[in-house]
Amino acid sequence: MEELQKFLNDKGLAVSTLPQKGRCLFTTRDFSPGEVIISQIPYVAVPNKNKESPESKCEWCFSSNTLKACSACRVVWYCSSNCQKSDWKFHRIECRTLSKVDKERVKLLTPSVRLMVKLCIRRKLEIEKIFPATVADNYKHVDALVSHMSEVEEKQLILYAQMANLVNLILQWPDSDINIKEIAENFSKLACNAHTICDSELRPLGTGLYPVISIINHSCLPNSVLVFEERLAVVRAMQYIPKGTEVTISYVEIAGSTITRQKSLKEQYFFTCSCPRCIKLGQSEDIQESAILEGYSCKESECDGFLLRDSDNKGFVCQKCGLIRDKEEISAIANEVKYISDKASKSLSSGYKIEANEAYKRIEALQLKLYHPFSIFLMRTREALLKISMDQQDWKEALSYCRLTIPIYERVYPKCHPLLGLQYYMCGKLEWFLGETVAAVRSMTKGLDVLGITHGTKTPFVMELTSKLEEARAEASYTQRR
Numbered sequence: 001m002e003e004l005q006k007f008l009n010d011k012g013l014a015v016s017t018l019p020q021k022g023r024c025l026f027t028t029r030d031f032s033p034g035e036v037i038i039s040q041i042p043y044v045a046v047p048n049k050n051k052e053s054p055e056s057k058c059e060w061c062f063s064s065n066t067l068k069a070c071s072a073c074r075v076v077w078y079c080s081s082n083c084q085k086s087d088w089k090f091h092r093i094e095c096r097t098l099s100k101v102d103k104e105r106v107k108l109l110t111p112s113v114r115l116m117v118k119l120c121i122r123r124k125l126e127i128e129k130i131f132p133a134t135v136a137d138n139y140k141h142v143d144a145l146v147s148h149m150s151e152v153e154e155k156q157l158i159l160y161a162q163m164a165n166l167v168n169l170i171l172q173w174p175d176s177d178i179n180i181k182e183i184a185e186n187f188s189k190l191a192c193n194a195h196t197i198c199d200s201e202l203r204p205l206g207t208g209l210y211p212v213i214s215i216i217n218h219s220c221l222p223n224s225v226l227v228f229e230e231r232l233a234v235v236r237a238m239q240y241i242p243k244g245t246e247v248t249i250s251y252v253e254i255a256g257s258t259i260t261r262q263k264s265l266k267e268q269y270f271f272t273c274s275c276p277r278c279i280k281l282g283q284s285e286d287i288q289e290s291a292i293l294e295g296y297s298c299k300e301s302e303c304d305g306f307l308l309r310d311s312d313n314k315g316f317v318c319q320k321c322g323l324i325r326d327k328e329e330i331s332a333i334a335n336e337v338k339y340i341s342d343k344a345s346k347s348l349s350s351g352y353k354i355e356a357n358e359a360y361k362r363i364e365a366l367q368l369k370l371y372h373p374f375s376i377f378l379m380r381t382r383e384a385l386l387k388i389s390m391d392q393q394d395w396k397e398a399l400s401y402c403r404l405t406i407p408i409y410e411r412v413y414p415k416c417h418p419l420l421g422l423q424y425y426m427c428g429k430l431e432w433f434l435g436e437t438v439a440a441v442r443s444m445t446k447g448l449d450v451l452g453i454t455h456g457t458k459t460p461f462v463m464e465l466t467s468k469l470e471e472a473r474a475e476a477s478y479t480q481r482r
């Protein structure tokens with residue numbers, strides 16, 4: 001711990017403990033917006049498996065391009081010999097284990113089981129000094145992670161025990177080298193400490209354990225953001241953070257109502273958030289915001305009031321004009337939305353984009369009758385329509401959906417949230433492509449103002465976006481001069 005404190009102190013950080021939160025990371029100097037607070041390579045990491053690339057992704061950089069399986073184990077894939085070489089020191093040992101797994105059991109190697117197998121191997125290699133521990137990469141930090149074992153439901157504990165047994169069968173180590181109870185507990189630790197590794201556009205690629213970064217607690221109004229540069233996790237200040245402040249990131253989607261955010265935090269992380277947004281729970285300002293984000297709109301289309309349940313639970317009363325919206329009318333529309341949503345997701349997963357597009361448009365029309373214009377549900381439908389239009393290369397339609405999401409994004413995300421930056425930038429790219437160059441420069445600039453802070457101005461991702469913006473600027477000034 002002393003070594004870690006010294007390591008963090010050199011970076012302007014310190015670990016402290018608060019009774020209601022456990023360990024916390026504090027700043028011991030000021031940080032400016034966009035400054036890297038801390039970065040870490042994963043102690044262990046695995047790529048996701050998904051439908052588009054069932055053969056997985058590159059074990060080292062998570063790319064999906066030109067993959068070749070390791071010829072010995074045929075479980076792990078690489079996109080290049082460079083990536084294979086980078087992973088060799090570890091995989092050489094993991095490969096011996098994976099090669100012995102019989103074909104039926106290979107199917108059970110889910111990303112979480114693989115991550116645990118890697119964690120056990122990494123621990124053993126550290127004990128044997130093949131992978132010497134460093135200040136930041138050290139199994140001691142895994143030991144120190146919270147597991148919440150006493151709060152985990154019985155059903156989940158049984159599942160962890162079964163998964164631990166499977167890990168034991170895969171490893172085939174002598175009994176003296178394996179502790180099934182510890183592995184089961186480590187599954188619980190992964191559930192509330194591992195991070196989803198995403199690409200620069202925040203698409204999930206894999207899962208990694210970064211035990212020092214795991215010291216950072218959650219806030220629904222965070223002052224920092226966690227992004228990834230391939231496997232490297234980087235925490236950047238989203239705003240000016242004075243000395244003596246707790247560093248916070250957000251663990252969950254912060255677009256929802258307070259009740260929704262608190263529910264997901266409780267379910268996965270076993271705590272009740274008391275951040276500046278959450279302490280407003282039950283106050284009129286929070287009730288109104290939640291009703292706008294997740295509640296129903298007034299029956300009177302001209303009225304922008306929000307609705308709350310009436311006292312005898314027969315319907316919902318508009319808090320502005322007093323009109324009552326009938327429960328039956330609401331549930332009839334909601335049921336139709338549910339029915340079409342099921343069809344839409346089935347069409348989408350079977351690749352029937354045209355059918356999915358039509359279904360989502362019907363959902364949007366129904367949701368417009370049901371919800372407030374700033375509804376999260378409407379925002380999700382428009383995100384789906386935006387994605388389908390992009391896939392179908394219908395740029396005009398994509399731009400119109402992108403523009404419709406922006407006012408909602410501006411309401412639900414902080415000014416410097418990466419998702420807001422990405423949405424502005426996407427809007428700009430579409431505008432540019434459709435010849436609206438002046439608007440494009442405006443939107444791309446707004447996007448880069450955010451992304452320069454969240455992703456860093458010197459990263460290849462932001463540098464590429466910057467050079468595109470310069471091109472758009474040159475084109476805009478040429479068009480204006482003509």
Ligand SMILES: C[S@@+](CC[C@H](N)C(=O)[O-])C[C@H]1O[C@@H](n2cnc3c(N)ncnc32)[C@H](O)[C@@H]1O
Pocket residue numbers: 020021022023024144145146148192193214215216217218219268269270271272273274275
């Ligand atoms: C990734 S760990 C963060 C570090 C943790 N505090 C520790 O002592 O190791 C996640 C756990 O920290 C606690 N935690 C994180 N954010 C919190 C918050 N805002 N309020 C209370 N507890 C929090 C919860 O127990 C959660 O499951």
